[in-house]
Amino acid sequence: MNPTDRQRKLxxxxxxxxxxxxxxxxxxxxxSGEADRPSPxxxxxxxxxxxxPTGPVSPPPGITSTISPEAFDIYRLLPFTQREFGTxxxxxxxxxxxxxxxxxxxxxxxxxxxxxxxVTDEMRTExxxxxxxxxxxxxxxxxxxVSVGSATLDRVRTIENNSIVFLVTGKTRVTKGGGQSDESExxxxxxxxxxxxxxxYAFEPADxxxxxxxx
Numbered sequence: 001m002n003p004t005d006r007q008r009k010l011x012x013x014x015x016x017x018x019x020x021x022x023x024x025x026x027x028x029x030x031x032s033g034e035a036d037r038p039s040p041x042x043x044x045x046x047x048x049x050x051x052x053p054t055g056p057v058s059p060p061p062g063i064t065s066t067i068s069p070e071a072f073d074i075y076r077l078l079p080f081t082q083r084e085f086g087t088x089x090x091x092x093x094x095x096x097x098x099x100x101x102x103x104x105x106x107x108x109x110x111x112x113x114x115x116x117x118x119v120t121d122e123m124r125t126e127x128x129x130x131x132x133x134x135x136x137x138x139x140x141x142x143x144x145x146v147s148v149g150s151a152t153l154d155r156v157r158t159i160e161n162n163s164i165v166f167l168v169t170g171k172t173r174v175t176k177g178g179g180q181s182d183e184s185e186x187x188x189x190x191x192x193x194x195x196x197x198x199x200x201y202a203f204e205p206a207d208x209x210x211x212x213x214x215x
Contacts, residue, residue, distance in 0.1 A: 078163045088191040088198045091118055092166040093151045094171065095200045096187055100149020100172040104140040119200040120192070143176040154186065157206075163192035168207050 075082045095118045102111050108131035116124050131137070139145075149172045158165040185205060192201035194197045 024205075061134060070174070078159060080164065085164070088164050089202060091198055092152050092189040092191050093173045094118060094214065095189060095203070096151035096165055096168045096170040099203075100147055100151075100170050102140075102145070102147055103141065104145045108137060114143050120194045123200055145174070145176040147172045147174045157188060163190050163201060165190045171183065 023203055049149065078085070080088065095115065098114050098118065101114075108128075112124065112127050112131060115127055119127070149170055151168050151170045154167040156164060157167050166189045167186055168189050169184060171182065171184045174181050174183055186204050186207075187202060188200040188206045188208070190196050194201070
C-alpha cells in the first residue's frame, strides 16, 4: 500500500530531526579544540634536531693571524742579538776609520796598537807584517804622508752563525809631497765572535768578494 501524502511528510520530518540530533551529539562528544588543531606538517623538523653532518670551520683556525710589521722582531730569527749586531757594526766602522789614519813619523807599533782592540790576534799579526814590509816606512817618510780616516757603514753583505760581513766605505784626507787629496774605498769587513767579544777577523776591498765565515 502506497503511503499517503500526509504519511510522507511525517516520515521526512522524522528523518530531519534524527539527523539534526546526530550532528549535535558528534559536536559535543569531540574533545575541546581538537577540531581546530592544525595537522602537523610532514616536513617540519623538531627544534634542535640535527639536519645533517656539519663541515669544518672556514677558514680553519690558525691560518688567519698575520704578522704585524710594526711589532715584528727580526733579531729573533738571527744568530746575533740586537746589541751584538750594533756592537759588530761599530767595530767594523771604527776599524776602517782607524786603518786609514796614520802619520809618517809615527812608530808602526803605535799605529797597530790603536787597531789591536778592534781585531783578532791573527788580524793583528797580519797588520804588523804589513807595516814591517821593506821600504813601506821609508816611502811614507819621504813623502811626509799624513792621512786622516773616516768611515760609513753601507750595508750587510753576509750573516753567518758566528760572523757578519759589513760593507764599509772608508774615506781619507791624504797629505803627501806638499799636496792634499781625498781618497775613498769600500771594504768588506768580517766581524766575528772571538773569546766572548766581537773583533775584526778579516777585511779586504769589497770588489774582491771577500765573504769570510769563521764557522
